[in-house]
Amino acid sequence: xxxxxxxxxxxxxxxxxxxxxxxxxxxxxxxxxxxxxxxxxxxxxxxxxxxxxxxxxxxxxxxxxxxxxxxxxxxxxxxxxxxxxxxxxxxxxxxxxxxxxxxxxxxxxxxxxxxxxxxxxxxxxxxxxxxxxxxxxxxxxxxxxxxxxxxxxxxxxxxxxxxxxxxx
Numbered sequence: 001x002x003x004x005x006x007x008x009x010x011x012x013x014x015x016x017x018x019x020x021x022x023x024x025x026x027x028x029x030x031x032x033x034x035x036x037x038x039x040x041x042x043x044x045x046x047x048x049x050x051x052x053x054x055x056x057x058x059x060x061x062x063x064x065x066x067x068x069x070x071x072x073x074x075x076x077x078x079x080x081x082x083x084x085x086x087x088x089x090x091x092x093x094x095x096x097x098x099x100x101x102x103x104x105x106x107x108x109x110x111x112x113x114x115x116x117x118x119x120x121x122x123x124x125x126x127x128x129x130x131x132x133x134x135x136x137x138x139x140x141x142x143x144x145x146x147x148x149x150x151x152x153x154x155x156x157x158x159x160x161x162x163x164x165x166x167x168x
Contacts, residue, residue, distance in 0.1 A: 047137050051130035055123060056100070060085070062127045064093050065102055069116040069124035076112055084162055 029035035045059065052062040063083055068074055080090045094114055097103035102120035106113050116124065139147045 044138070048134045051133045052127070055126055055130065057127070060089075060093055061097060062130065064090070065097060065116060065120055066124055066127045066131075068097075068103055068114045069121050069127075072115050073106075073113040076114065079114065084158055 048059045052059050064079060067079060067082060076087060076090045080087045094103055094105065102117055102123060104115050104117055142150065
């Protein structure tokens with residue numbers, strides 16, 4: 001589908017409509033960051049879920065397993081910061097990995113430490129393989145240069161939003 005040049009006015013909440021002559025996608029929501037980010041996330045997640053589902057994991061569980069296998073004894077706080085997830089989400093994900101026999105927690109004093117079990121450590125290389133398979137699919141669609149640039153730009157934006165959240 002060809003992009004449409006939008007010569008219409010774009011009504012924004014609390015703002016006067018503005019004339020736009022930029023090339024816009026064939027939806028009025030194409031200029032909305034929230035809409036565009038979620039549309040991309042759904043597409044990318046659909047690709048990733050296929051690879052990680054082969055191991056019986058969601059992408060969140062797979063990334064968590066990879067992180068605890070590479071960093072035995074890490075804390076949920078570290079995992080929360082590294083994976084850009086809330087502490088309650090990390091707890092829920094760890095509980096799921098524990099129920100699958102892939103992770104375990106140990107309490108040392110006031111700290112909780114998370115470890116991959118033997119089964120989790122053995123599955124970690126398959127997570128890396130799935131990660132690489134996903135990357136190959138992304139680069140097939142976008143091209144390697146664009147995929148790298150987009151990944152860097154999205155991650156930098158995620159970090160800025162994460163930093164803004166902690167500043168409040």
